[in-house]
Amino acid sequence: MDGSGGGQGKGGDRGIGSRRATRLIHGRSQSSMWEYSHHAIPPITASTTFRLSSVSRGQKGFLAFGSPDLGHGESPTYIYDRLDEPTTSMLEEVLADGEGGDRAVAFACGMSAISSTLMACCSVGQSIVAHPVMYGCTYSLLTKQLPRFGITTVFADMRDPEAIRLAITADTRVVYFETPANPTLECIDIQNVATVVGAINAARPVEQRVRIVVDNTFQTLWGQRPIESGADIVVASLTKNVGGFGVDMGGVAVVPRELCGPLKGIRKDFGGVLPPASAWDFQVYGLSTLPVRLARQVQTSRAVAEFLASHPAVSRVSYPGLPDYEFREIAEKQMRTPEGEFCPGHMIYFELAGDPEISANRRERFINYLAEHAYSIMLAVSLGMTKTLIEAPGLMTHSSFDPETQMKLGIHPGGIRLAIGLEDARDVISDLSEALENSI
Ligand SMILES: Cc1ncc(COP(=O)(O)O)c(C=O)c1O
DSSP: OOSOOTTSTTGGGTTTTSOHHHHHHHOOSBSSSOBOTTOSSOOOOOOSBOOOSSHHHHHHHHHHTTOTTBTTTBOOOOOBTTTOOHHHHHHHHHHHHHHTOSEEEEESSHHHHHHHHHHHHOOTTOEEEEOSOOOHHHHHIIIIIGGGGTOEEEEOOTTOHHHHHHHOOTTEEEEEEESSOTTTOOOOOHHHHHHHHHHHHHTSOGGGOOEEEEEOTTTHHHHOOGGGGTOSEEEEESTTTTTOSSOOOOEEEEEOGGGHHHHHHHHHHHOOOOOHHHHHHIIIIIIHHHHHHHHHHHHHHHHHHHHHHTOTTEEEEEOTTSTTOTTHHHHHHHOBOTTSOBOOOSEEEEEESSSHHHHHHHHHHHHHHHHHHOSSEEEOSOOSSSSEEEEOTTTTTTTTSOHHHHHHHTOOTTEEEEEOOSSOHHHHHHHHHHHHHHHO
16 A cells, blocks of 8 residues: 555545446556546646656666566656656556456557567467467467567467367467457357466476466456456457547556566567557546446447347347357356446347358448448447447458458358447447348
8 A cells, every 4th residue: 555645535545445447437546656646637647758866866767667566565766658657557557456467567559468468478489379260460460470580379279178288388388369259259268278278387387387368358357357267467459448439549468467577678678658648548538437338338239239130131140148149158157347247248240141152242232331321330440439330350350361261260251240339229220220121
């Protein structure tokens, strides 16, 4: 506990005893890293560098850089924004608390959080085991970029414990997956993966252990906390539902204490720094409204998914809130709010009826019709905004997978990804209904 919170109730004590939704709003107004106990809303720090009173103070700042105890008993000496600064530190503390992890390190976007985390865990000659269905740019990072630096990836179906066991070798340092996976929304049982990896780690020295890294972008810390289910690290894009309004890019890695320094070192040297103004938006606008926004999105998503599932032109709907969702049992176990409520999320994947070629043609006509005529649905990539977005993953977000691999992974030529926003469900359904009637 740092400080008394001078004149502002329990703000100085990290809100101990209060519930998570409340802590997402209030955070901690005073610590050894910042002192905003007299502000209702914290200020945005707007200086790229910091005045130092002596050379030895500057030296001290560089020496202390990356310590996991800064803000947790140790006071920082701020030097330069690329190292550390108070607005981002405030956000990092709320994110670590929300995900239930030791430390959070914020980044310029989700991809810089993912790439930095993998670089912190793996060196040349070491490898990653990943579930094959994932966001297209992560796939491109694993298959095109990291191999150039001697870090390779093998793919294994994380729903099959034996496949994970067989894929892990002496060089493996990371097991990586998204759940639910982008775009098909298949669920991976985090506890099951943790059991397999835990047994392998039990026979390894600490420095060779395999870390489980889960991308929690789709669910956010309000809809799922992978660390509580046995993951070591959570990575996420803040650009999506944490930001919530589609105006800032950001990313985060929530890591065990010992990875805080190495990860901040990578951020310092590779430079994927989150601007303080964006950190402020994520905290003041994004996190504080996340539980309310997600509850509304879930309500609308259920209604939209039910509508799509009942439509004859739609052959398949994947939404964790539907009773016949393939991974319903896993979803009900791990996709929960901190209050224990089932949170099936706001992403829907569906396919139009017909053989692959017919389905692909129908998809193009259907989405183009929406792009031209719909009021409440926009053709755009991204997700987690106030506005509902639709896209064709095979041609857009997942175009880094070749068509044959897409087919193998269930990314169907007629597959459509819908990211539900905050509109009235009746308007979204009405736009979908009109497009299905008129374009197919
Ligand atoms: C699951 C997932 N992870 C990571 C990212 C990358 O996030 P960003 O665009 O903030 O780099 C995305 C982007 O769509 C995503 O869908």
